[in-house]
Amino acid sequence: MSRSTIIFGLLIMCGAAYLASKIFAPLPVAKPVVRAPATPRTVPAPQAVRSRPAPVVAPVVNREPEVRTALETRFSELREEGRVIRDTLMKSEPKANQAYDNLGKNPEYQALVARRRLLEGTWGQASEAEKQSIVNEVNAIRQQTVGMVLMEISRLNSQPVAPPQQLQLTGSSSSRGNTPQAAPQPAPPPPIIYM
Secondary structure (H helix, E strand, C coil): CCHHHHHHHHHHHHHHHHHHHHHCCCCCCCCCCCCCCCCCCCCCCCCCCCCCCCCCCCCCCCCHHHHHHHHHHHHHHHHHHHHHHHHHHHHHCCCHHHHHHHHHCCHHHHHHHHHHHHHHHHCCCCCHHHHHHHHHHHHHHHHHHHHHHHHHHHHHHHCCCCCCCCEECCCCHHHHCCCCEECCCCCCCCCCCCC
16 A cells, blocks of 8 residues: 555544544533522512503595596596507507407497496596496406407408409300309318417
């Protein structure tokens, strides 16, 4: 064996012996603390009388104007957002006009629009609590109608474009005259759904 191997082995054995002495060494015993018995008090301690501070009352601030202006602002923002969404769709989607025309015939869409208009009409006479519920309901109606419009646009975009009809002459032109008849159209392919 080489000299370095022997030295390294001795170092390992010394380290192991040191660890064994720390692990297997007896634990030190703590000396018990002897307490002197306390002498009982014969005279009771005086009771400290604490005065209660006066309750702090926050000044009553009329917050109705703040709430009213917040509701008015939100209501006008909802109406403006609806207009902006419609204008944006009309500019960006080529079939948006057709989607709005199709939905205008849908009774569910008509009922939602009628309800929104009724709520907008009762806005001026409503109390503060009613105004909050009107804002919430108008927001829900706007979300539903925009969702319906987007669904209709996606439905219209998924439909295949119909090819222009070609006129064909059938039969002899002398017996029937020149009456063109359209060829029967093949069934459209199923829509493509991207997931």
